[in-house]
Amino acid sequence: MGSSASFAIRDLVNGDGSVSVSDYGAHVLRWAPQGQPDVVWRPKTVYLKEGKAIRGGIPVIFPWFNSGFDPDSPAAKTPKHGFARSSFWHPDDGSLTDRHARYTLDSGEIDDATLAQFVGNDAPRFHAAYEVTAGRELTVELTVTNDGDRPFSYEAALHTYLKVGDVTRARVEGLDGSEYLDTTRDGFPVCVQSGPVAFDGGMVDRIYLANGTLELHDDMLGRTVAVSSRGATATVVWNPVETAGNAIGDLDEGEWRGFVCVEAAANRERMITLAPGESHTLGQTLAVKA
Template structure:
């Protein structure tokens, strides 16, 4: 069996259009009909096996960044860094399901039997997890993305996940994220990730913003069936393009907001200087102590729905 190809699938209908890569099941762009792109892609997209695609919507799974183990954290110990960074979901070919796909929807699947056991051994709570994952993308005047993971084994396991969505803005300095006023967040730009409280809209001044907003239950309280998320009020106001993007995050336990800022953004090798100004990432997430634990037979769906307010 040969190496899968870097196929790009275009989904086009009267309500919207998107492009999706089989590599990473990665949404590269999406726009409602007659509007500028809402999901941002860089000027140049680099496709290389083992390397994550920049922009679009990378699938972060089954750990976030270098990984997190709440048991070790409670004991005051660091979690050993897991590889690859942000998990293997964004750096492997997913399997498209033609029977479940049409001009408005595509489904991808992945099974634990396809993953090297040495990589699976890094899962929290179970070094031999058995699972299957489906990723459904529905394209129209809104964009719906849903990652569903099912425990097919006899023992529980835990995982982190995020839909690392790059939203296109005309100029990030003229954009604000609304709807998180009063929420606690971890400021990951500072040592120890101190807890802060959001005061008003989130703005961007050219310095790095990297925050995990604690919008859902912690691992001690969360269950696989908990479908809460941020379904009302989370928006990105873009004065440069004169539009507001609405973001719903069903199944999320947290919301990540990120922009690298000028210094770090211009140092990113697969972006051109200044491209950092064209996006802000708002991500449905279940990470750190808000990770998902699945008992045998349980499933959890992490979703993100984007639309443009009229």
Template sequence: MNTFLLRDVVNADSSASISDYGAHVLTWTPAGQPPVIWRPAAVQLREGTAIRGGVPIIFPWFNTGWDGGRPVSKQPKHGFGRVSFWAFDETAVTDRHVRYTLDSTDFGDDLLAQLNSGDHPRFHATYDVEIGERIAMTLTVTNDGDEPLTYEAALHTYLHVGDVERIAVHGLESCDYLDNTQPGVPHCSATGEPITFDGMVDRTYLRGDEADTPITIEDPVLGRTIEIINAGAPQAVVWNPGQAAGDAMGDLAVGEWRGFVCVEAVARLDRSVTLAPGQTNTLSQTLSVR
């Protein structure tokens, strides 16, 4: 049986807590600030179960996957990356950096067969976390096989806010989006307005040329602005369950939905990543606060 090990990284600028299970960043707290990365008061650590909060690594499929232009039914939901123990690289650790690795040889053929990548998909993934005045999280995947490798990926970041119904998310005003709360997931035109929250919001923003534009969260309750810079992410998912769904979630306490918003770096659906043999791709997210 694997052991749940939480690693604390502390320096003069900030602190973070990271679990080997899922290579999961649980918290990040800049010096003199409330936490920026959110976790619930009671975190469930159970093998085979995803950790709520923090920064789950979604890989190698999002939700239950996508194939041939239609949703499919891959399991586990959101891939096996977030419910696997990653290898901690002892040679790369400092008080500002940690590295984890994950290899296809760690998994059985039944899981790998769900990848849209030929008969014998092979890959290795590296996850680097830089911790200082900002936190930078970088997922790098290399195709070690002889056939193209196609996968979906996301950094599903939970960000701590004073009250989600009082924040505004800027930087996605000019982007069309898919409304995941509606039947058929309709394609919606850009609103030209910042995102605000009154009930459930679950949208996949199609960023295009705006993919490197910073996203900001204006938080009048905590009196700060969180800046999010995604790279290698053609989409951004913005999610909060709202009161009805949030209070019904078994791994959240009543009212905890109000204290977070998810702003995710995403490559999924028709913007999934396809790597030729030997090719590498990087998806990253950097957070800072002012």
């Protein structure tokens, strides 16, 4: 969509919870169960500008992660983390209720030069649907369908920012013993997680070769958030900590303390390949444990 598109933000409010979603990026900005503080984090100031990704919330990462992984080409793909998070998606007004929204985006809206960066197909044809369902739980699902006559591969992630009282007093449990790629080190060495993932040292930026249900324990807010995934081949856990966090231009100093990113992902060697007519759904559900 061109410059005529608008930055509409939709609030879905029901007796079980509330969520805010931007048409730009099909981007969940916040979510909270009824009577509880927000679970999905957003910064104090949200900047809306065409061509720029929204910080916080749940950015939709597609069709490549970071600068992209391509075994046949080392060239960095642009824009970073793909075009989905900086595209105007189409809301399906017929599906809009007080607890559900559906958005669509297809390859016909993306320029040929950008599409040519797909892995395995320089002219892919696809449509994507993104579903948001909110109440006592929040479920987000990205479904991609190959509409062409040739296969293609893509990376995707649901880059979920979870609100915490202070990241140095939070931990992610459920990954003990899992292998991960440490992307803060040259060559992304394979490491093995020992105990919970903590955030009281250097930057944490890890691609865990595991998925399923994890728990974010937050000592300061006194709550546990369960994070479950479907269709994922990996889990990304990230917090930039002080030096890198304070250098992020669209965050105030110290805001890095307020979130942990736990992302359902399918990236690098574990990306998704779709044959003609095939679909794949990547989903994530958040719930506050009683």
